[in-house]
Amino acid sequence: MKDTFKVLNEMCADGVIGTYAIGGAIGATFYLEPFSTLDVDVFILFGDNPPSPLLSLGSIYEYLLSRGHTVEGEYLIIGGWPVQFLPPVGPLEEEAIRNAASHLVGEIPIRVMSAEHLTAIALNTGRAKDFTRILQFTESGILDSSRLDGILTDHGLLDKWEKFGKRFLEPDEL
Amino acid sequence: MSEWMKRILDSKRTFRSKLASLPFEEKIKLLEMMRSRALEIQTAKRI
Numbered sequence: 677m678k679d680t681f682k683v684l685n686e687m688c689a690d691g692v693i694g695t696y697a698i699g700g701a702i703g704a705t706f707y708l709e710p711f712s713t714l715d716v717d718v719f720i721l722f723g724d725n726p727p728s729p730l731l732s733l734g735s736i737y738e739y740l741l742s743r744g745h746t747v748e749g750e751y752l753i754i755g756g757w758p759v760q761f762l763p764p765v766g767p768l769e770e771e772a773i774r775n776a777a778s779h780l781v782g783e784i785p786i787r788v789m790s791a792e793h794l795t796a797i798a799l800n801t802g803r804a805k806d807f808t809r810i811l812q813f814t815e816s817g818i819l820d821s822s823r824l825d826g827i828l829t830d831h832g833l834l835d836k837w838e839k840f841g842k843r844f845l846e847p848d849e850l
Numbered sequence: 851m852s853e854w855m856k857r858i859l860d861s862k863r864t865f866r867s868k869l870a871s872l873p874f875e876e877k878i879k880l881l882e883m884m885r886s887r888a889l890e891i892q893t894a895k896r897i
Binding site: 677678702705706707708709710711712713714757779781782812815816 | 863866867869870874875877878880881882884885887888889
């Protein structure tokens with residue numbers, strides 16, 4: 677996976693992508709226990725004035741294929757890991773990419789979404805596995821509640837959070 | 851919830867918290883092992 681991270685940084689340096697942030701299960705693993713996952717979700721912002729997300733994704737494929745990486749379904753195989761490049765679907769993801777924190781893995785710098793943004797994105801996505809992850813984040817005690825509150829407020833997710841809390845965080849009456 | 855069940859859940863929580871506190875490089879090794887196993891299981895199911 678370190679090779680995957682190296683290639684992401686090279687893509688930034690070569691201007692193929694503007695910036696990136698690791699999200700999904702790998703991003704969550706940065707803060708929590710490791711999760712079994714088959715792929716790496718890389719959220720990306722393109723540089724200034726990209727032609728369009730589709731054309732920009734095309735340039736990512738072109739760049740990587742010309743360097744010997746391969747395609748498998750919707751994934752690009754980089755450093756032995758299937759990687760999915762995901763442009764932001766809305767302002768929440770965009771903010772999560774911009775505010776990602778830089779960390780060192782060995783000598784390799786990587787950008788990872790914050791635990792609070794990963795939680796908000798999981799809440800917004802709303803699948804069973806996302807709810808499980810939110811519970812793991814809340815149980816871990818690592819969430820900065822005022823930061824999370826701010827994100828949920830800014831992105832209109834407070835109602836969803838309240839419903840989630842009633843369903844999963846209130847004591848079981850059984 | 852019985853005391854016994856509480857103890858089981860506590861021990862799982864402790865183990866998860868121990869894993870969470872590992873350096874990311876160590877976690878990557880675990881991720882790679884888990885992925886290999888998942889792929890092996892997927893392959894076995896197809897036979």
